[in-house]
Amino acid sequence: MMRCSKCGEESIIFLHYVRKHLCARHFIGMFEKRFRSTVREFGMLKKGDRVALGLSGGKDSTVLLHCLHDLQKDLPFELVAITIDEGIAGYRAATRKIAEKEADRLGIEHHVVSFKKDLGKTLDIILKTDQSRACSYCGVLRRGLLNRKARELGADKLAIGHNLDDIAQTVLMNIIRGEPSRSRRLLEPLITNEAFIPRIRPLLRTPEKEVAIFAMARDIKIDHRECPYAESALRQDVRRHLNELEEVHPGTKFKILSSFLKMENQSRNSKTQDAELETCFSCGEPCSGKRCKFCEMTSCI
């Protein structure tokens, strides 16, 4: 049996990037401390904020729900949860049920927005003839509905469960695509637009595997089902290569994040004003061009 580097109890994880074994108690403590220091260092929350959480019922958002709920004991802020039901047969119903159950268990106000009700069609119907851009459609429409609902609920911040793996993959993908500036969106509280609810990512320093282990160590129910729509080939490749690199060179994902933050810091210091968004001429939502992706997509479905 391997022993915790801190107390000698039975180890549940070996953190290769710091070469330490941790028992359940010390792992949970380290995880929560990192979550809280991330919230503090990035100025993600302040007293009295109304925070809407995008709660899919997957492991990341469910763990984030618990962490934010725990944080409320020390920092008074309001928390509401929003679940987007895209209408994916054999997948979303199970995670939606977890979202409903967990929000109810913690006494958190919970809202469900469905593609079917709001867009008139489920994602399954939208993709019936062409599944090649499944994740683009789903991502744009889901983000659009989340922003609208969060605004309708009077939220100051929109919390999402992106973890370190998601961030490292996105940074690399944007470099590979030749669009490095798109990564700025990962630090959205800097962007100013009344209609856009700033997004916060309190798990951005947390490796995805640790999210799953935290959930298991704390007996938080998670679903191990995979979305039936394959992700973009590029993200799948980047994920695989990153995980292989991490195995050989532990800490790679953290280093990608810290390099990105350093570059952002340098570029921000050389600018005099924050980035601004345009307003879509069609629906009035914030966007980066003249017409938002949400309107572009809904006009085609």
Next chain:
Amino acid sequence: MEVEDLNCFPQHLTMKLILDGRAKKVSHKGNLASLLKKLGVRREEVVVKVNGRLAPDTAEPEEKDTIEVITVIFGG
């Protein structure tokens, strides 16, 4: 070769493996990381339990242990 020398060779142990719900028997000597490698599973994408308890990949399972490998990272 003397008899003791034979004991220098690693002796493989038989264990029950449950890989994403599918059970089978495996023979292995070494830690969980080397078992995952042998199975072609990326360490970063799974959580491992030994006899129902979370275990670090540095742990060395023993004869008749039940090793559960759960994939926790995939698309979607």
